[in-house]
Amino acid sequence: MEVAIKWIMSEASEFKRGDFLKATIFGVCGLVTVGLGIPAIAYVISPTRQATQTEVWIRVGAVSKVEVGTPTLFKVKIQRTTGWIVNEEELSFYVLTENGRDYIVLSNICTHLGCRVRWIADQEQFFCPCHNGVFDKVGNVVSGPPPKPLNRFVVKIEDNELYILGS
Ligand code: FES
Structure with missing residues (x-):
């Protein structure tokens, strides 16, 4: 037991x-x-x-480099992150001021099929070489196939540096 x-x-x-x-x-x-x-x-x-x-602010450059009355080309290198992929790309913008206080920043990408426009100083116009698109000084379409004005960016100035709101 x-x-x-x-x-x-x-x-x-x-x-x-x-x-x-x-x-x-x-x-x-x-x-x-x-x-x-x-x-x-x-x-x-x-x-x-x-x-x-x-919210991404992209530094374009010093406001002192902008020529009053003439669209001034700025080139900016940015890093774009998509998920885990980081790409570096160079963007170009035209910056215009008529008074040294108010600035507009225009994309240099044509709104027709995405070619790069360039400022033709003696004609006071942006010209797109791909299909002869023409824009005025503030980016409005003058002639050619572009369906809308050059894109404008939201701008801010801090410590005499120009920033645009990116995406
Ligand atoms: S891409 Fe600029 S006019 Fe066609």
């Missing part, structure tokens, strides 16, 4: 030890999974969240 009771107690304690071991292993695995999984998910989705929340 005593032997039978010892055998039953031994079986019961082995059973509990086994359950405890399983529970401990599952618990540790669960903690590791949660501990690594949450930061990994946050790491993966964070670029897409940042892209939708961030």
Whole structure:
């Protein structure tokens, strides 16, 4: 009888030890999974969240470099991040001021099919060489196939530096 009771107690304690071991292993695995999984998910989705929340101001250059009354070409290198891909690209803008206080910034990309326009000083016009599109000094269409004016950017000036709102 005593032997039978010892055998039953031994079986019961082995059973509990086994359950405890399983529970401990599952618990540790669960903690590791949660501990690594949450930061990994946050790491993966964070670029897409940042892209939708961030307002990007692009520094164009010093306002002192803008010739009063003449569209002045500025070239800017920017890094564009799409998800995990980072590309560097060079953008060009024409900056115009008539009074040294108010500035407009125009894209140099033609609104017809995306060729680059250039300022022709003696004609006081922007000219697009691809299909002879012509724009006036502030970017309005004068002639040719372009369907709308040159794009304008929202501008701000801080510490005598010109910034445009990018996307
Ligand atoms: S792309 Fe400029 S006129 Fe066609």
